[in-house]
Amino acid sequence: MYKLEPFSYSYGKSGKPKNIFLEKSLSFDKNEMIAIVGPSGGGKSTLLKILKGIIPEYSSGELVGNVTFHGKPLSGIHFQENLQKILYLFQNPFSQLIYPTPEEEFLFSMENFNFTHEEMNSSKEKFEALFNLKNVWGKQNSQLSNGECQKLVLASLLAINPEVLLLDEPTAFLDPKARSEFYHFLNTIKGDRLVMIVDHHVEEIKDLVTRVIEVSTEGKITERADLNFIESKASTNFNLSEVAIPHFTDLLLKVSNVNFSYVKNSNLLSNLNAEFKSGEIVAIRGKNGAGKSTFFKLLSGITTPTSGEVTLAVGKKTLRNKKIFSQVGFIFQNPESHFFYDTIAEELKQSFKHISSTELKEELLKRFFHEINLDKSPFLLSEGEKRRLSILMTVFLGKGLLLYDEPTFGQDQKSIQEISKLMIELKKLGLIQLFISHDDKFIKETADRVLVLEAGGLNEIS
């Protein structure tokens, strides 16, 4: 199917271009499920783009070497031939949306390849059941949660029955049940297909994958025997004693009888009650579309409850609903929403001014980024690096309540561990930290408690 002769691809600024390269030939065939692993920012997504033919067809970089599919190059006149054969799922599902409604979006890929009405109807039945899409029909695409959007785009792409599936973090926003069903689905279809997957849920895909390709920090592409080499060593703790932000001892975040609805007479969240104390890390879980992000908006004072109240006691002062805003550090799902300045250094300035120790600053940068040029635009970082930068920009602002929306999206194992270590260390400053995640391992390592949002209610699980 695929034949990769030694090649190199360089892109980025001429001063210090980024490279990915292959030194030993590789070939991939059907009936294989290949995991592409490596540190975030290494070039995994770039490799997938080369395999789809987007590079060099729609890229300004330079590809030297041969990559062929069924004996023909992927670019030029052959690019169109392979459109239906090779499926490519982008990392950010929202960037693939074209229509305003999920129904039309789902049909779009099949329409492009002239499927009949009967075929479209039967695909709808199949993927509606597989991805539980009943909940998304009738909504607007802009109202979908990340997980729902990811399921929709995946369903639309899989419906065209491709020979090759190039999947860039397909399960990043899926809840564990949806993830497990998706992996099971991949396992059943891989027989006559080639599946190449970038996925950081290493434990869950371990038994599924037949081969492993690593893209290293330097961009070197090599084949590995299995996924065991990823098992990262336990990293050391951070020493945050030289961080000059307030140490909280008596914070209390209280959610009392909170109800919330976007649409009249239809509560998304009903009768929520919870308490969070200084120094606690709490994980919030729930199915896609359960209202987790909305819950965070209520806690941060971005929106106010339809009834009930959210209060944050800071010493003798009690802040209610919208007043809580001033005490919140919010890490959004889309890290680009955080960036305002031309360089990473400028973005970090506000947060890092509270850190007197140069060693600590250097250690944070070294452990959060494999290699970083502070004069670079934050928009040029990889998705995983952007997320880590947004965390560093937010946690040292001296806010008592930190809300992380999917902090581990796009992160490799090492980075997940560093984020976890930092969050655990921040407990010592007395902050209340809440995070939304579908990553079981991360939750287990980091959270003191786990709350689940289901059927509009909030329940604690052990």
Next chain:
Amino acid sequence: MKFLETKKEFIHSWYLLIMSMFGLVFLLASNILPLNLLMALFLLFLYRKNGLTDKTLFKLSVFALIFSSLFLFLNLLYPGEKLQVGEQVTIGQFTFFKAALNNGLINFSRLFMLSLVSMSSTYAIIYTKVILYLIIHKGLKVIMGYPLLIALNSILLFKEEFDRIRLSARFRGLGWWDRIFVLFPLLVFAIRHSQRGSLSLVTRGLNPNKSFYFGYEIAHTDRKWLKKFFLMYVCFVGLAIVIYFR
């Protein structure tokens, strides 16, 4: 609404767009207020039938009122030389030339109707349907139509991203000077979205020979409404010309 069922419209969005365009030209050109009022009411009736809610209509009326009131004040404060003659009227502490006041009120009414109709049309016309109709039935090239579709549908995404960026600035406690630059991240988002969107069109296989699940056909009743509209339109234009030259 069930899956694979298009949203029912009173009038097809493409015809409603045509009627709106002709209606807006009339409202812009005519200064015969009773005719303008009838035209505006007719269009608003169609918009209501096509899904414009009372709440939205009220909200848009307030916006239109504010906008046209500002224009009225400008007319009263800076009237043309020809209007600064004759009788004067006093309202509260202010004195105006009667000619300027009358002229201002006519402009206010015209502008109110024009802005209300134009804003309401954006809520009643489904632009996706218009573009897809033009692609399927009128030969609009997919390479033109689909990027337009992405651009129109990204407006809501831009709004959400704009809100997130503003919130992010507030969470970080950035000063007013830095908050001005909120437009730059939005610009970056817009550029990246258009880049990813176009790549998505390519990778998902957009081609000129594609098929469509929905036909977006024009119904017989739509044609009837369009005929009625043009009949009314011709009458209105004729009447307006007669009144103007009388």
